[in-house]
Amino acid sequence: MDVEAAKMIGAGIATLGMAGAALGVSNIFANFLSGALRNPSAAPSQTGNLIFGMxxxxxxxxxxxLVALILLFVA
Amino acid sequence: MAGTDPIHQFVIYDLFPIHIGDEAAGNALNLSFTNSSLFMVVTVAVLTAFMAMSASKASMVPGRFQLAGELAYSFVANMLRSSAGTEGMKFFPFVFSLFGFVLVANLLGMFPYFFTVTSHIIVTAALALLVISVVILYGFFRHGPKFLKLFVPAGVPGYVLPIVVPIEIISFLSRPISLSVRLFGNILAGHITLKVFSGFVVSLGALGALGWLGALLPLIMTVAITALELLVAVVQAYVFAVLTSMYLNDAVHPSH
Amino acid sequence: MVTQAYAQEAVTPTEENLDHAVDATHGEGVDAHDPTADTHATTEAHGEGHSDVFPPFDPATFPSQLLWLAISFAALYLLMSKVALPKVGSIIEKRQATIDADLQAADADRQKTDAAIASYEKALAEAKSKAQAIATQSRDAMQADLAAKRSAAEATLATKVSEAEARITTTKNAALAHVDEIAAETAQAVVGQFVGDVSADSVRAAVAKVKG
Known part of the structure; x- marks a missing residue:
């Protein structure tokens, strides 16, 4: 296989890792929302933690x- | 296309060339004053001007600028105090400079045609290594060999220590990497995404009337992503400062 | 090739040295031009020379960036730690001190007011009790005076009454004694009219008999 083509494929596969981040971020916001609806008065004090976790x-x-970028441009 | 190339915005070019060393001998150093250097200086100037304006009146009842400056001051001070305690407050100018530098550099980068200093890994890596070296140097200076207790968590049974200590050491060593790559990656990815979407507007607009209609969608996306990137610019500066405070806390109180 | 396609645009005015470093590390030629990139390269403001490294990962720019970052960050740190932050901090501290002092003064004033109110109330209570005592005293005195006067008046009245009663008794007795005489005289006169002269003694005996 051409090395360039392998780089492209590798970069494409590397972007799949973002799915994990998507799950994590959505998990954070979903849990924050369910907690905030249970106890709305405590929610504003926790937005800092929310943003930080996000x-x-x-x-x-x-x-x-970044791994995709490195594969495309550096490796 | 130069107009829509998402990478073009990160190119560094010399403004005042300063070249040291011999190219033929292979020890050439390019220390030129580049566009990146210009924006570092602009960042420092903006932050200094802001703080100077907020401190110039020094009135008992603050005006707008003074209030903004004092809010920034107490924001960083509270952040540092809550994570590193009162003993950590001696690093306040350091943390404030880091936070201010990253924040102003990120926000300046949001202006069109402006260079983003923090989109280069060498800059964020230098800042992260500065933080970690301050942590290590102060830790050994303040606590001596007791600083190594940082890698031995309290209350862990002896037979797990051979596993836990290397993990702690690796996690400590990976801190500068994650600290620098987080800031660099966020800013770089945001700017590339922004440029890609605005590139869609240009290329669709070149297709004629239907293209103009189609260009509306990426245009709306560009506006939305600009707002998101403003948030990211502030949040990443905040995260950088919070993590710095937490690492400094390890230097001040190594046995957690 | 992506790297070379974008490298066409990643142009800088003074890049001979960059190319040098990059070529040395990569050993890759930079003259494989993308045809589409070529057409646009003519519209570029700065069109000669190019680097085929992703700019953030271009080691040729590192020394300059590190140097200027060190200079600017050191300047920022000095400006912040020596000038700006102590100034802002002193303002905040001064304000906090003023607020604390004002609050303390207000607290002291409030305590003073409380003390004044307490002393006023104490004085009021004292005055009230004193006034009550005076009122009781004067009432007692008046009552005693009144009782004494009344008893004196009653005593004089009683003596007068007893005197008057004595006088009435004597007068009555005298009057009663006179009644006998009058009756006797009247009877003597009446009897004298009817039967002639009668001795006074017999008339008296008869009256006494009738009375008896």
């Missing part, structure tokens, strides 16, 4: 994007 989880998806 950023941490989202970063993992970004890592797979």
């Amino acid at each position: 950023a941490m989880t989202e970063a993992l998806g970004i890592f797979s994007f």
Whole structure:
């Protein structure tokens, strides 16, 4: 197989890792929402944690994007 | 197409060339003042001007600028105090500079045609390594060999330690990597996505009347992603500062 | 090839040295032009020279970025730690101190007010009890005075009454004594009219008999 083609395929497969990040982020927001509906008065104090968790989880998806970039441009 | 190439925005070019060393000998160093350097200086200037304006009046009842500056001050101070305690407050100027630098650089990057300093991994890696070296140096300076207790969690039975200690060491060493790659990746991915969608607008618009209609969709997406990227710019600066505070807490109180 | 297609646009004015470094590391030629990229390259503002490395991963830009990051971040740190943050911090501290002092002063004033109210109420209660005592005292005095006067008046009245009664008794007795005499005289006169002269003594005996 051509090396360039292998790089392309590898990069495409690497983006699948973002599915995990999608699951994680949606899990965070779903749980936050169900908790916030149970106890709406406590919800505003936890938005900082929500955003923080979202950023941490989202970063993992970004890592797979980065792997794709490295495969395309560096490897 | 240069207009729609998503990578073009990250290109660094010299503004005032400064070249050191001999190219033929292979030790050439390009220390030129580039567009990246320009925006680093602009970032520093913007942040300094903001803080100077907020501190210039020094009135008992704050005006708008003063209030904004004081809010930024107390925001970072509370963040650092809640994660590293009062002893960690000696790092306050450091954490505030990091937070301010990353935040202003991210936000400046949201302007069209502006260069985003934090979209280059070497910059975020340098900042993350700076954080980790401050943690390590202060930890050993303050606690001596006791700093190594950081890798031995309290209350863990002895027979698991051979497994736990390497894990702790690896997780400590991976901190600068995740810290730098998180910021770099978020900013880079956001800017590429933004450029790709706005590129769709241009290429669809070139197709004529139907294309103009079709270009509406990516245009709406571009606006939405711009809002999302503004959020990401602020949140990533916040996350960077929070993680810095938590790592500094390890330096101040190594036995957790 | 993606790398070379975008590399066509990743152009910088002074890139001879970049190309040098990049070519050295990659050993890959940069003259494989994408035909579509070529047509647009003419519209580029800066069109000569190109790097085939993804710009964030281009090691040729690292020294310059590191140097200027160090310079600007050091400047920022110095400006923040020596000038801006102490100023802002001192303002916040000063305000906090002023607020605390004002609150303390307000608290002291409130305590003073409370003390004044308490002392006023105490004085009021004292005055009230004093007034009550005076009222009781004067009422007692008046009552005693009144009782004394009444008993005195009653005593004089009683003596007067007994005197008057004595006088009435004597007068009655005298009057009763006179009644006998009058009756005797009247009877003597009446009898004298009917039967002639009668001795006074017999008339008296008869009256006494009738009375008896």
